[in-house]
Amino acid sequence: MTTAPKRAIRWHIGVFLAPAVLIYTAIMILPLVGTLQLALFKAVNQVQTFVGLDNFRTLFGDPNWSVGFWNALRNNTWFFVIHMLVQNPIGVMLAALLSSPKLRFSAFYRTAIFVPTVLSFVIVGFAWKLILSPLWGVAPNLLDLVGLKFLFSPWLGKESSALIALSLVSVWQFVGIPMMLIYAALLSIPDEVIEAAECDGVTGMAQFWKIKLPLILPAIGIISILTFVGNFNAFDLIYTAQGALAGPNYSTDILGTFLYRAFFGFQLQIGDPNMGAAIATMMFLIILAGVCVYLFLVQTRLRRYQF
């Protein structure tokens, strides 16, 4: 009876994995676990006490919290829907235009459209607040020049329009990302496929809808999930443009600003890290659910084309 020669322990696997695992654990996993843990505690007489799911019961059962939470979730969903309906189609359209070989100065357009993405939120928020300002903004003046002044209203100050206006500002800022990703996907379509299509008489718009679009669907899927994660983690734009109370009348309150007020407090409201952690946990679960739906239901069904 012979024993199989003992395989050498493959140390290199561990060694090569270690840096990434350590860094990821230290800056992602530990804080995440810390947050989840914090959500299960409550300060009773300034001592952290384990209370199980009590914070979540408060969040969903106490109308003082639940109304705010559902309102934030609703606004956040609307924020996401606007991005999906406006940002991504425009991104696809821009990418299609840019990849057209007849377009001149395409490098310039590409850069110009991408620039806002690298701008700081503070600049974007402040600049748009000024542009839309009814007092000194360019928006009312520009509309006045073309005789459409009556269309102007203080959008950022109205409950009905503030969230839409801010969503569109965010779309303006981030439209460069879907554009770039789709542009890259379009460029990677082999010429043979296009030529074959042309031989079969599929040209122009039909070519885009029947040949190119199916080929870039996986990229659109990735963009949708990036938009989803980005939108449900959003905070900065609302905070810089509307403040932590996300006025008017909480109409622009999204999960990020709701979390901020709960966790850090605002003005006379004293921060409650435990409730804040409970909200952060909910945000984590919502995003996790969304990503799972995408990974297991959408991505597996997307057909991949190998060339």
Next chain:
Amino acid sequence: MTKKLLTTLLGGASLLATAGIAMAADATLTIESWRNDDLSIWQDKLIPAFEAKNPGIKVTFAPSAPTEYDAALGAKLQAGSAGDLISCRPFDKSLELFKKGNLADLSALSGMENFSDTAKAAWQTDDGKSTFCVPMASVLHGFIYNKDAFDKLGIKVPETRDEFFAALDKIKADGTYIPMAMGTKDLWEAATMGYQNIGPNYWKGEEGRLALIKGTQKLTDPDWVAPFQELAKWKPYLGDGFEAQTYPDSQNLFTLGRAAIYPAGSWEIGLFNTQAQFKMGAFPPPVEKAGDTCYISDHTDIGMGLNAASKNADAAKKFLTWVASPEFADIYANALPGFFSLNSTPVKMQDPLAQEFVSWRGKCKSTIRSTYQILSRGTPNLENETWVESANVINGTETPEQAAKKLQDGLDSWYKPAK
């Protein structure tokens, strides 16, 4: 013999002198503050004035950024590295520090008798038994107006509400000026410069505020709904697109001379003096009928306490007694027009606009903002809700009654007044 005596004396004197220096080196006080704007005032005026009178005590003013102050101070107190003297935010933030044992009890400090009960309320336990910070300054609310505009339109300073609205109508009819510079975008303008500014005249200042805390009055009572009703009437007098007008927008509208009346806090005085190119005046919130008692919001804003862990407690107490003195009040209030001393001894103000503001203390009754003491401890937070509701009322998206009911319902959900 005489020579020997002289040497001994000299020797003794020099010994004492060195001892003096050694002591001076020991007592170095550090002040924690969020008012980094005031650094030069402390370094050039206040600290030299104190050190000149108290040789042996050195004082350093070490401010941090306003937004970081509370967190930084908390961390320093925990680590034991916080300064000896601590600038106190009003109400709960400082009360919490006192309860944790970070702030020493100063009820017995000499100089405390220079302050009224209202002035001290911001830094007292709820039962009023212990005081833990020396009140330094408060801000007053009222209206600042463009004197040139008033003269041009022949409007005299309104005293009653009818005169006030008549003046607004006149300015509006003339059309040169926006009648009132205020926006609702930042929310707090509507609450602080609006509701808390005109409110005390309706709820009778302290009387109403304390009754609210006691539970004998409710926010849905006529006296508390009325200020919302007046705010709702302001809407037509505000500038175009006031819904998206921010606080700096309002300041600029007024200082550029485009608006006639500015619902103000006295902290604006310093900035307005440097920016406005026209003459300004101020009037207190108008009362219902001429001769009615007027009430003003005289809101305690900043105080100074003693770090309970300070190693130089005696020197620090000496400093605090000085902070409580009329001399400090005089230097401080004149260096920072708009931040008024809370000292019972009236301070002679040099700035005419500040003088006008402070003169109301003589004829009107002072109160503090109704939402600050005790009532903003729970969820929903009454102060923050008042911001939102005041803006809603001015925007016209809610009626005054709805707003008041919402506030009272929110308060009822957690606040049970002691019976």
